[in-house]
Amino acid sequence: MSNWIDIAALGDIPQRGARMVKTALGCVAVFRTGDDQVFALDNACPHKAGPLAEGIVHGTSVTCPLHNWVISLETGQAQGNDEGQVATYAARVEEGRVLLDRAFLRARVAA
Amino acid sequence: MTTRLVVIGAGMATGRVLEHLFESEAGYDVTLFNAEPRGNYNRIMLSPVLAGDKSYADIVTHDADWYEVNGVTCRFGERIAQIDRVAKTVTAANGDVVPYDKLLFGTGSNPFMIPLPGHDLEGVIAYRDLEDTERMMALGASNKVVVIGGGLLGLEAAAGMAARGVDVTVVHIMAHLMERQLDEAAGYLLRKALVDKGITVKCSANSKEILGENGHVRALLLDDGTELPCDLLVMAVGIRPNTALAQEAGLAVGKGIHVDDQMVTSDADILAVGECVEHDGAIFGLVAPLYDQAKVAAQTLTGAEAAFVQKELSTKLKVTGCDLFSAGDFMDGPGREDIVFRDPGRGVYRRLVIADNVVVGAVMYGDTADSNWFFGLIRDKTDIAGMRDTLIFGPAYQGGTPLDPLAGVAALPRDAEICGCNGICKGQIEDAIAAGATDLGAVRATTKASGSCGTCTGLVEQVLAVTLGDDFVLPAAQSICACTDMTHEDVRRMIKSQRLTSMPAVWQECGWKTSCGCHVCRPALNFYLLADWPLEYRDDPQSRFINERKHANIQKDGTFSVVPRMWGGITTPNELRAIADAADKYMVPTVKVTGGQRIDLLGVRSEDLPDIWADLNAAGMVSGHAYSKGLRTVKTCVGTDHCRFGTQDSTGLGIKLEKQLWGAWTPHKLKLGVSGCPRNCAEATCKDIGVICVDSGYQVSIGGAAGMDVKETELLVQVTTEREAVDVIKAVTQLYRENAKYLDRIYKWMGKVGLDWISERIVDDLDSRMALVDRFEVSQSIYRKDPWAEHASTRAETYRPLANLSLEAAE
Ligand code: SRM
Ligand SMILES: Cc1cc2nc3c(=O)[nH]c(=O)nc-3n(C[C@H](O)[C@H](O)[C@H](O)COP(=O)(O)OP(=O)(O)OC[C@H]3O[C@@H](n4cnc5c(N)ncnc54)[C@H](O)[C@@H]3O)c2cc1C
Ligand code: SF4
Ligand code: FES
Numbered sequence A: 001m002s003n004w005i006d007i008a009a010l011g012d013i014p015q016r017g018a019r020m021v022k023t024a025l026g027c028v029a030v031f032r033t034g035d036d037q038v039f040a041l042d043n044a045c046p047h048k049a050g051p052l053a054e055g056i057v058h059g060t061s062v063t064c065p066l067h068n069w070v071i072s073l074e075t076g077q078a079q080g081n082d083e084g085q086v087a088t089y090a091a092r093v094e095e096g097r098v099l100l101d102r103a104f105l106r107a108r109v110a111a
Numbered sequence B: 001m002t003t004r005l006v007v008i009g010a011g012m013a014t015g016r017v018l019e020h021l022f023e024s025e026a027g028y029d030v031t032l033f034n035a036e037p038r039g040n041y042n043r044i045m046l047s048p049v050l051a052g053d054k055s056y057a058d059i060v061t062h063d064a065d066w067y068e069v070n071g072v073t074c075r076f077g078e079r080i081a082q083i084d085r086v087a088k089t090v091t092a093a094n095g096d097v098v099p100y101d102k103l104l105f106g107t108g109s110n111p112f113m114i115p116l117p118g119h120d121l122e123g124v125i126a127y128r129d130l131e132d133t134e135r136m137m138a139l140g141a142s143n144k145v146v147v148i149g150g151g152l153l154g155l156e157a158a159a160g161m162a163a164r165g166v167d168v169t170v171v172h173i174m175a176h177l178m179e180r181q182l183d184e185a186a187g188y189l190l191r192k193a194l195v196d197k198g199i200t201v202k203c204s205a206n207s208k209e210i211l212g213e214n215g216h217v218r219a220l221l222l223d224d225g226t227e228l229p230c231d232l233l234v235m236a237v238g239i240r241p242n243t244a245l246a247q248e249a250g251l252a253v254g255k256g257i258h259v260d261d262q263m264v265t266s267d268a269d270i271l272a273v274g275e276c277v278e279h280d281g282a283i284f285g286l287v288a289p290l291y292d293q294a295k296v297a298a299q300t301l302t303g304a305e306a307a308f309v310q311k312e313l314s315t316k317l318k319v320t321g322c323d324l325f326s327a328g329d330f331m332d333g334p335g336r337e338d339i340v341f342r343d344p345g346r347g348v349y350r351r352l353v354i355a356d357n358v359v360v361g362a363v364m365y366g367d368t369a370d371s372n373w374f375f376g377l378i379r380d381k382t383d384i385a386g387m388r389d390t391l392i393f394g395p396a397y398q399g400g401t402p403l404d405p406l407a408g409v410a411a412l413p414r415d416a417e418i419c420g421c422n423g424i425c426k427g428q429i430e431d432a433i434a435a436g437a438t439d440l441g442a443v444r445a446t447t448k449a450s451g452s453c454g455t456c457t458g459l460v461e462q463v464l465a466v467t468l469g470d471d472f473v474l475p476a477a478q479s480i481c482a483c484t485d486m487t488h489e490d491v492r493r494m495i496k497s498q499r500l501t502s503m504p505a506v507w508q509e510c511g512w513k514t515s516c517g518c519h520v521c522r523p524a525l526n527f528y529l530l531a532d533w534p535l536e537y538r539d540d541p542q543s544r545f546i547n548e549r550k551h552a553n554i555q556k557d558g559t560f561s562v563v564p565r566m567w568g569g570i571t572t573p574n575e576l577r578a579i580a581d582a583a584d585k586y587m588v589p590t591v592k593v594t595g596g597q598r599i600d601l602l603g604v605r606s607e608d609l610p611d612i613w614a615d616l617n618a619a620g621m622v623s624g625h626a627y628s629k630g631l632r633t634v635k636t637c638v639g640t641d642h643c644r645f646g647t648q649d650s651t652g653l654g655i656k657l658e659k660q661l662w663g664a665w666t667p668h669k670l671k672l673g674v675s676g677c678p679r680n681c682a683e684a685t686c687k688d689i690g691v692i693c694v695d696s697g698y699q700v701s702i703g704g705a706a707g708m709d710v711k712e713t714e715l716l717v718q719v720t721t722e723r724e725a726v727d728v729i730k731a732v733t734q735l736y737r738e739n740a741k742y743l744d745r746i747y748k749w750m751g752k753v754g755l756d757w758i759s760e761r762i763v764d765d766l767d768s769r770m771a772l773v774d775r776f777e778v779s780q781s782i783y784r785k786d787p788w789a790e791h792a793s794t795r796a797e798t799y800r801p802l803a804n805l806s807l808e809a810a811e
Helices: A102-108 B014-022 B045-053 B062-071 B130-137 B152-163 B184-196 B243-248 B286-301 B371-380 B428-436 B438-447 B456-470 B486-497 B502-509 B522-531 B548-550 B573-585 B606-618 B650-661 B722-739 B746-753 B755-764 B766-783 B787-794
Strands: A003-009 A017-023 A026-032 A038-042 A057-058 A062-063 A070-072 A091-093 A097-102 B003-008 B026-034 B073-076 B080-084 B089-093 B097-099 B102-105 B110-111 B144-148 B167-171 B200-202 B207-213 B216-222 B227-231 B232-235 B237-241 B257-259 B271-272 B278-279 B314-316 B324-330 B337-343 B348-355 B359-367 B417-419 B561-564 B588-591 B599-604 B632-638 B672-675 B687-696 B697-702 B712-717
Touching: A026 A097, A057 B522, A057 B606, A097 A102, B003 B014, B014 B026, B045 B130, B045 B152, B080 B243, B102 B130, B102 B286, B130 B152, B130 B232, B144 B152, B144 B216, B144 B227, B152 B167, B167 B237, B184 B200, B184 B324, B184 B348, B184 B359, B184 B502, B184 B573, B200 B456, B216 B232, B227 B746, B257 B271, B271 B286, B324 B371, B359 B371, B359 B599, B417 B428, B417 B486, B428 B438, B428 B456, B438 B456, B456 B486, B486 B502, B486 B522, B502 B522, B522 B722, B522 B766, B548 B722, B548 B766, B573 B606, B599 B606, B606 B787, B632 B650, B650 B672, B650 B687, B650 B722, B672 B722, B687 B722, B697 B722, B712 B722, B722 B746, B722 B755, B722 B766, B755 B766
Parallel strands: B003 B026, B003 B102, B026 B073, B102 B271, B144 B167, B144 B232, B167 B200, B257 B278, B632 B672, B672 B687
Antiparallel strands: A003 A097, A017 A026, A026 A038, A057 A062, A062 A070, A091 A097, B080 B089, B089 B097, B110 B237, B207 B216, B216 B227, B314 B324, B324 B359, B337 B348, B348 B359, B561 B599, B588 B599, B687 B697, B697 B712
């Protein structure tokens, strides 16, 4: 069995946008940047659990829709003076498909 | 003893193999077949041949003498039809059977032809060989050509034909040109350069059908109904490895002919090189790796040990005047950072993508002099930590020049309009400065620039700074955000005077310091662009705050609230029933009457939004835009219909206004009120625009608010007819849309430009009023529609999870 789960076509996520993936342990936001990189993060802001998938994506960051914290898509770390971190999961694009590392399901069970 | 080598295809790759082979004097007896009726030539130079810069003779790489000296038996114009791997023979198209000891494949690739209806018409060609090139060279100024494909090949074909005076249109399916090599900003500069060469460029354009007449191509039909007439249609949309012969011969074939690191196929006596091969999952379309393969294949044939290794690739476009370079991989890879440099004056754009202190990608436009140095950094994975701050300036500038915040204004031509109110161009301001006006007051006094609404003050000061240098100290101005040094007002003026109609255009011409803006500037730019260019610009949902992207208000728990319109506060039993039914069906936790005379359904799940909207739509209700920087509510009182004091039909006017204005985007929210008499039950005098009905007509006043600031409106005008009242209100709305800073409500904007300035344009000048009304209507022809209906029918999927892995085992 492959270690990567095929989630969807890259085109299903808008550029500079995100879509949500449901898992048994809550939602994961899968982001696509302006230059077609993808990132997967827990869909809950470290501040007050704002749904990050609904934020504005710029560069490799997302701005939370509730109170404008800026979160790095690469590290999950809050930027600037804010402190906090969201869990990130391995994701990549191959031949136009978005893939998530199967290990992320395990990581979520452990979390 | 000599070994018999048969070569299939005299292309760029096999030409190199033979050169290396004969250098090593390995004693091969070579027979060279080529389907094209000629020997090896430099295919990539077909573009300069097309453009008229070179002739075919200039690009031949191996001539008759060379083949003779090296004893090559040339069978040009002859295609190999079959291979017998057991007998070790090939069969030529004319039936000749030729034995081999070793066989070398170099069949290249076939251009991909989109199977559109009409693709087999006469006059539909690819761009691959000399025949195609000659077809294009035969065209002249009276001809029209359509090129499908805005990649490297398509653009070289287009530029080559345009240089011959041909009327060329490029049709590209993606949003910007060469999207695989370039980002949006470089794509924007490239497009601008091609348009300057007279080429028409259509991006985001889908081809539907090729139309013909008497078996010959006549036009290309796009799926939006546009017909592009043409005498020749060039399809340059990609290539596919030419593997048919290898497949028939039973070799292992995937996307291309499988080869190992020694370039040997699944048959030990058969090698393959070039675009026809697949190595380690990759296929190839540029010559640099093919040359490496050729060297390895020659070494394998002579018994030397060698292995082919894939390397980073770079791309340049062979079009005069379009200096671009791209290298490395922009598609994926975690842990990346951008460094961006723009010089709007010289049309220069540079972007480096960095991961772990190594440059992994570079895009450059306009000044590619240092591209080899950057490519070297990428290839060698040089640690750039020590030169990071000045890296973007290239090898010569290690030490560094700072970014120039005035570059955008310095780059403006003399005829760029700076002051919109008084029609004053940059040149006139420069002349006034030269004549001694060395401060803002003096420039204002002599030219009137910035003397009216004042929003161009920042730009006038920048012209002073650029012209006077250190003699003028620029007052500190608040820039939009850290992405730019310009203020909202400066950027709005630039968008208008330089006709910037896309975000990448603004980023480049105003010298943005990031590659694609941030959550502060993007929503503002999106509004400015759609307000100024309603027909050219397309709204970008990804640059909107979630409420405006999903057409509902986000709540603190991530659910949404849904507020349908109740025109002028009037509703019906049927509407109320539909709202009640929806509240039941979607288990809405809270139903509240708002302060805006309508009903709010709070706590709806994102997934349910398209369905609840569809239900409300079915009862005739549309979005109330309770989330928008746009028209919110028009509050009314009961007026002459019922009230004993009512002087005019305030409810009817409110409904009319709401139906005319809904859907319009504005700098901030826009609320209206219409009261039937000065008792003012609709609180019209604390709205952005208020109407008080009186016996003699309608008093229209503006600039009220009752939020963080409480403001009473100021009277703009009293008119006698309802028609005039509606026109005045549309004109105020449009003037506000065209001029205000994003997130200024009318009272704030009015505080800057003054009621008199507004009044001059709407009350005193009737032509100006009607022109504003007309421009408002043009915009409304696009935006006066229900976003809920549109999203429910075409985008419902995007509201639901992308995938559900709840049942996926996590063992
Ligand atoms: C629902 C409602 C309260 C209610 O239950 O009555 C409401 C709810 C919100 N208002 Fe309001 N305002 C509502 C009427 C008002 C009014 C009264 C009115 O319109 O007559 C005002 C004062 C009048 C005015 O605007 O001048 C008002 C002044 C504000 C302000 C302050 C604006 C200002 O310029 O100072 C904000 C904040 C903002 O917009 O930046 C705001 C922002 C909000 C937001 C959008 C806060 C947010 O960003 O999430 C609230 C969204 C709730 C939701 O999820 O639905 N709301 N808000 C009212 C909806 C009216 C409607 O039918 O569309
Ligand atoms: C207009 C143009 C511009 C280009 N510009 C660039 C550039 O700037 N930079 C860059 O790196 N690359 C460029 N390329 C791509 C580059 O030309 C190709 O990558 C390269 O030519 C491929 O070499 P090849 O030997 O694999 O195939 P080819 O050069 O295509 O040679 C294959 C040959 O095999 C023959 N053949 C096929 N089947 C048979 C058969 N059964 N029997 C006999 N003969 C057969 C074909 O007729 C052909 O002549 C350009 C290509 C084109 C068309
Ligand atoms: S007054 Fe404040 S809390 Fe109440 S609805 Fe308006 S914004 Fe929300
Ligand atoms: S919940 Fe994300 S910023 Fe507050």
